[in-house]
Amino acid sequence: MVEIQESVRSRTVYILQTGSKDVNNSIMELLVMAYACKTSSARNIIGVIPYLPYSKQSKMRKRGCIVSKLLAKMMCKAGLTHIITMDLHQKEIQGFFDCPVDNLRASPFLLNYIVEQIPDYRNSVIVAKDPASCKRATSYAERLRVGIAVIHGEAKTRFDDDYEDADEDGDDGRTSPPPLPARQQGRLHSSVSMSSFMERSEPGAEPGPVTAAAAAAAALRRGRPRLRSAASVCFGEVDPSRIMSVGVTGVPMQAAKEKPPISVVGDVGGRIAIMVDDMIDDVRSFVAAAEMLKERGAYKIYVMATHGLLSADAPRLIEESAIDEVVVTNTVPHDVQKIHCHKIKTVDVSILLSEAIRRLHNKESLSYLFRNITMED
């Protein structure tokens, strides 16, 4: 239940809400507040959401939902006319909204922390915890003028960003054999051989000599010579061997992708390793990465992130790990976690948000706030 206790008619309203522990309730509260202001004739309703929840679910995996898009729609529908947020997990999320979004960056604050609090930071190397965060790592490395390294391969975590789960759709009875290439063959008799071939090459079938032979035979029956000649006609003088058609011969079933054992690409020996990411939630991957970095000779390990969610038993894991310090901003409350773990340090970014609100309200340009931001960040 929300009650707005003063008049908002024709006013510009700023609603500050961040994705905290009880994420669904905070979203619902934001939506209800926004809608309450809308129906009370507020002129502009600006959502200040330092940490936008659900932003990890920003792309479609299998038949999954793009929750981030759904959230964007809901917020626009509830009446928000402008969003101020910070370090979106993917910058493309900005395009999910039908209203202006200002995506502020915390990196200048974190960089400032590195320069002021880490003596000898010039001997550091910025480490991307996984290949997906390489871009962010390079943006830090560029501004600090230090090198980067990338960690790849790890134990699977809850928010693993891959589309690699096994799929069982191959035989749900809704796959019909493909038709023959048109106009190339008498369709009647060879359709039988086609369908039998298709059965053999369905998922689960082993690519063996039989399949290969069948493929070759089927290719012949499908009139491959004519296909070739057609190709060479439309490609002019180009040698047809330079074109690989994926339709003509078979591709073996790919084994389900498995991540290789954890490894580091790049040199970290005798350096301070600084892992940067946009959020720290489940810390197990960070802990595993830190162990790897220690093994490779990094003498100090820092973790920097904008959003410190630090859920579950993260404080304990950090306390016991090889990580020397975890630096996060105060976009998400994490006081409880700090009590349990003295390695967690906080950088205050509220001044950035208040400056953004001030400039927005006075109709000034925000680009001053982005002066030290690179394209990759």
Added chain:
Amino acid sequence: MPNIKVFSGSSHPDFAAKVVDRLGIDLGRVVTKKFSNLETCVEIGESVRGEDVYIVQSGCGEINDNLMELLIMINACKIASAARVTAVVPCFPYARQDKKDKSRAPVSAKLVANMLTAAGMDHIITMDLHASQIQGFFDLPVDNLYAEPAVLKWIKENISEWKTSIIVSPDAGGAKRVTSIADSLKVDFALIHKERKKANEVSDMVLVGNVTDRVAILVDDMADTCGTIVKAADKLKEAGATKVYAILTHGIFSGPAIARINGACFEAVVATNTIPQDEHMIQCDKIRCIDVAMIFAEALRRTHNGESVSYLFANVPY
């Protein structure tokens, strides 16, 4: 196949011909022309009432003309009572402008998505979107096909040393794509990161990883002027790579690209035919082509028959 009509826009008729050939149907009759004031005019030459309509148009060549033509074709079919209009866009135009990466930058990919939706499109089939988040720019189903299985097949069939090769990303943003391929081939990866001052302009390059005495395979989703991949290739040679290949899903090759590739140390530059490669292949010996029309034909057929398309996400159709 009943109740299906496939029309081709003027951007890539060859691709559309291959798709319908595979489906065993004829291409729908459509005339596209320009008025003298350069407005696009489209005449759909056959009935589409109650039909399942597919329009094949790629984002290549005269991008804006082709986009406008696609919008007009979609709208023409929609108002002529087509049951469903699906755009088949092998290379999605404006996909690189997908985020506001500096002040006042437009998110043009979202604009294009809105325009297509407004024109009356019900479904879109495309390949290797520059960022998969573009799927979320639409309020309707998007089938984003992957070229990766075809790329893996090409590597295994054409690079004899693939087992000891190293997959290299020419920029930090492509690291994820590259590790996915490296994992499938069970080989190592490296990446090149750079300080870029302006778009389409590269400066200092730093190689992370070891490529000495190995075959380096550069992988990216698209290459336009090829400045980045050519400099990356030089860097790799300098670092001791024996051979350098480049594999791209969308080989746009505009401006100085062909001349640059001709002068660079590539063993081969491989691109799929989401963008017509015939001209490029005549002008440059090093360019090889992967024909992915069959993947689209299969996606189209499965969509029309209401079958699952997920099979295609892991496999090239036989």
